[in-house]
Amino acid sequence: xxxxxxxxxxxxxxxxxxxxxxxxxxxxxxxxxxxxxxxxxxxxxxxxxxxxxxxxxxxxxxxxxxxxxxxxxxxxxxxxxxxxxxxxxxxxxxxxxxxxxxxxxxxxxxxxxxxxxxxxxxxxxxxxxxxxxxxxxxxxxxxxxxxxxxxxxxxxxxxxxxxxxxxxxxxxxxxxxxxxxxxxxxxxxxxxxxxxxxxxxxxxxxxxxxxxxxxxxxxxxxxxxxxxxxxxxxxxxxxxxxxxxxxxxxxxxxxxxxxxxxxxxxxxxxxxxxxxxxxxxxxxxxxxxxxxxxxxxxxxxxxxxxxxxxxxxxxxxxxxxxxxxxxxxxxxxxxxxxxxxxxxxxxxxxxxxxxxxxxxxxxxxxxxxxxxxxxxxxx
Amino acid sequence: xxxxxxxxxxxxxxxxxxxxxxxxxxxxxxxxxxxxxxxxxxxxxxxxxxxxxxxxxxxxxxxxxxxxxxxxxxxxxxxxxxxxxxxxxxxxxxxxxxxxxxxxxxxxxxxxxxxxxxxxxxxxxxxxxxxxxxxxxxxxxxxxxxxxxxxxxxxxxxxxxxxxxxxxxxxxxxxxxxxxxxxxxxxxxxxxxxxxxxxxxxxxxxxxxxxxxxxxxxxxxxxxxxxxxxxxxxxxxxxxxxxxxxxxxxxxxxxxxxxxxxxxxxxxxxxxxxxxxxxxxxxxxxxxxxxxxxxxxxxxxxxxxxxxxxxxxxxxxxxxxxxxxxxxxxxxxxxxxxxxxxxxxxx
Numbered sequence: 001x002x003x004x005x006x007x008x009x010x011x012x013x014x015x016x017x018x019x020x021x022x023x024x025x026x027x028x029x030x031x032x033x034x035x036x037x038x039x040x041x042x043x044x045x046x047x048x049x050x051x052x053x054x055x056x057x058x059x060x061x062x063x064x065x066x067x068x069x070x071x072x073x074x075x076x077x078x079x080x081x082x083x084x085x086x087x088x089x090x091x092x093x094x095x096x097x098x099x100x101x102x103x104x105x106x107x108x109x110x111x112x113x114x115x116x117x118x119x120x121x122x123x124x125x126x127x128x129x130x131x132x133x134x135x136x137x138x139x140x141x142x143x144x145x146x147x148x149x150x151x152x153x154x155x156x157x158x159x160x161x162x163x164x165x166x167x168x169x170x171x172x173x174x175x176x177x178x179x180x181x182x183x184x185x186x187x188x189x190x191x192x193x194x195x196x197x198x199x200x201x202x203x204x205x206x207x208x209x210x211x212x213x214x215x216x217x218x219x220x221x222x223x224x225x226x227x228x229x230x231x232x233x234x235x236x237x238x239x240x241x242x243x244x245x246x247x248x249x250x251x252x253x254x255x256x257x258x259x260x261x262x263x264x265x266x267x268x269x270x271x272x273x274x275x276x277x278x279x280x281x282x283x284x285x286x287x288x289x290x291x292x293x294x295x296x297x298x299x300x301x302x303x304x305x306x307x308x309x310x311x312x313x314x315x316x317x318x319x320x321x322x323x324x325x326x327x328x329x330x331x332x333x334x335x336x337x338x339x340x341x342x343x344x345x346x347x348x349x350x351x352x353x354x355x356x357x358x359x360x361x362x363x364x365x366x367x368x369x370x371x372x373x374x375x376x377x378x379x
Numbered sequence: 380x381x382x383x384x385x386x387x388x389x390x391x392x393x394x395x396x397x398x399x400x401x402x403x404x405x406x407x408x409x410x411x412x413x414x415x416x417x418x419x420x421x422x423x424x425x426x427x428x429x430x431x432x433x434x435x436x437x438x439x440x441x442x443x444x445x446x447x448x449x450x451x452x453x454x455x456x457x458x459x460x461x462x463x464x465x466x467x468x469x470x471x472x473x474x475x476x477x478x479x480x481x482x483x484x485x486x487x488x489x490x491x492x493x494x495x496x497x498x499x500x501x502x503x504x505x506x507x508x509x510x511x512x513x514x515x516x517x518x519x520x521x522x523x524x525x526x527x528x529x530x531x532x533x534x535x536x537x538x539x540x541x542x543x544x545x546x547x548x549x550x551x552x553x554x555x556x557x558x559x560x561x562x563x564x565x566x567x568x569x570x571x572x573x574x575x576x577x578x579x580x581x582x583x584x585x586x587x588x589x590x591x592x593x594x595x596x597x598x599x600x601x602x603x604x605x606x607x608x609x610x611x612x613x614x615x616x617x618x619x620x621x622x623x624x625x626x627x628x629x630x631x632x633x634x635x636x637x638x639x640x641x642x643x644x645x646x647x648x649x650x651x652x653x654x655x656x657x658x659x660x661x662x663x664x665x666x667x668x669x670x671x672x673x674x675x676x677x678x679x680x681x682x683x684x685x686x687x688x689x690x691x692x693x694x695x696x697x698x699x700x701x702x703x704x705x706x707x708x709x710x711x712x713x714x715x716x717x718x719x720x721x722x723x724x725x726x
Contacts, residue, residue: 058468059467059468059469060468062467064467065467065468068460068464068467071460163573167573172550173548174455174479174548174549176479176480176482179481213492213493213494214494219489219492292456293455293459293481293482297454299453299454300454302454351422353451
């Protein structure tokens with residue numbers, strides 16, 4: 001899992017730290033500090049401490065409370081992983097939130113208005129989203145414009161398309177009635193709607209280990225699928241980044257695209273692939289949300305791109321590319337979820353949530369920079 | 380040098396955080412009963428201020444503490460999470476607007492399953508409220524309110540209109556337009572404009588519509604967020620007081636419009652009651668350990684503090700067998716003064 005300082009060091013001969021014992025002892029501390037996810041890990045610990053002290057007995061850490069904020073973190077985590085990979089690859093996607101809105105509609109409208117089976121609508125949404133992701137990436141590579149500009153355009157284009165198409169086909173901006181269809185569809189049942197582990201939870205409830213409602217059914221009937229999806233996406237992305245050639249390529253194209261190209265890395269393919277993956281994650285977010293709430297709306301996913309970027313940055317990713325950590329981004333998403341929901345367990349007014357978020361972002365970035373400078377100066 | 384700068388920056392950021400934590404106003408002393416009101420409004424929606432004031436005053440009158448929660452961006456998915464959160468926190472009672480029945484069904488049922496009493500307010504219907512297992516609904520039936528306003532327009536000879544809808548993400552908003560359209564016999568889909576809440580966008584969309592449809596006789600705005608920019612658009616086009624104009628809800632600008640005759644009337648759902656009554660009923664229900672709505676309504680009617688508030692702000696709820704309607708009431712020139720005194724605060 002050593003994802004840091006790979007690229008920074010790639011042009012230098014690697015120091016053989018193993019050859020000297022004294023070096024190794026020093027390295028243990030500095031290696032921990034040098035990890036990109038260190039600040040976010042510290043942040044997670046801090047946030048849990050704060051809420052453990054201020055909201056410890058409020059129900060926030062009961063099973064239903066945990067499932068509640070874990071879901072917030074999981075939804076964000078899925079797109080934060082994608083945003084993080086893309087940022088490591090040196091690019092940026094501001095159209096994630098709009099893609100969520102559009103993808104949700106691409107699932108809901110065919111299902112409700114065209115009579116498509118749910119699984120077909122889901123496949124269509126994934127195909128179309130990934131196609132748009134490819135277009136995003138293709139335009140960035142073709143025009144040589146900063147991805148910030150291209151995807152900013154797509155932020156508006158996709159949001160506008162969502163509104164216009166939903167009015168055109170459905171004559172409304174919120175399409176309900178997908179939930180039932182998703183729950184009775186083989187693909188929806190298998191992957192997107194409902195919970196996992198119902199048997200285990202009712203067994204726990206029978207033994208009185210978890211809370212139940214009046215008729216004996218457990219209060220929490222299972223683990224929401226979104227949490228498992230988050231784990232799958234995060235683990236897969238971490239594995240690719242740390243253990244595969246593609247992972248090295250992602251670091252390389254983000255660190256120095258020209259040098260990477262000269263070394264024979266397929267820069268275009270890697271970057272376009274990252275945009276496609278980002279669109280895939282946005283669509284996954286949307287499909288899960290539609291399965292969860294049974295409806296799609298034209299304003300779903302508003303500002304989610306910024307939340308995803310914030311999570312990735314708190315997790316140690318650099319805006320300039322070539323540096324970052326998927327696990328860090330997941331910690332960032334976790335901080336986000338815990339603070340957003342946790343603030344409503346304390347007596348603080350939730351009006352202050354955004355202020356805290358902004359300050360936390362600044363602190364995390366300053367901390368990351370500070371630590372990184374210390375490490376590089378020490379070497 | 381660089382290092383020191385880094386340290387200074389860190390120190391500054393940390394102290395900023397500490398200052399923030401210190402500067403955040405500490406809440407009032409927690410009473411033993413804790414209720415929460417969850418709305419669907421984004422942070423920028425000014426209309427809910429009245430309800431925030433109402434729950435504060437109801438909390439003082441009945442010695443309970445009430446939290447206000449809302450999704451910052453108005454995203455109903457976030458609102459559903461807030462309702463689940465309220466269940467997890469084990470509040471003594473939950474007040475929630477039924478912004479979208481299918482989205483909120485599961486979370487509200489979770490609250491009911493934990494034996495936490497629920498009162499629904501504002502959006503949604505009385506039938507939906509009963510289906511969810513809530514004690515009662517405190518609101519204004521949307522279609523009826525639109526239809527009532529439409530009948531007044533019909534009496535004035537109106538046959539065509541524009542419905543300025545600033546919150547189209549909420550399906551019940553269209554019911555208001557539909558009610559009005561059916562009362563005057565117009566096609567509501569052709570007459571409805573989805574504007575969003577950005578005031579500049581509302582203004583320019585309204586002027587564009589009126590330029591494209593010069594025969595439009597009337598404008599119905601669905602709230603201050605659409606009414607104020609619409610009025611500005613009419614003024615710039617020289618149509619103010621020439622087009623029959625009515626709006627839902629009240630703000631200071633709308634009150635001024637009623638005064639100078641450019642606004643016929645405001646349909647008032649008396650939001651103060653949507654905040655105050657649910658908190659009062661929940662508090663009484665905990666006090667008397669009963670969920671019998673008839674008993675609770677009687678107790679509420681006999682409550683001196685509540686009656687004092689009604690008299691002070693000139694409010695009148697409409698009591699039904701189970702549900703309480705907070706509106707519709709019409710604000711015209713005749714009763715404006717009393718309302719004006721409290722516009723945007725308690726009315």
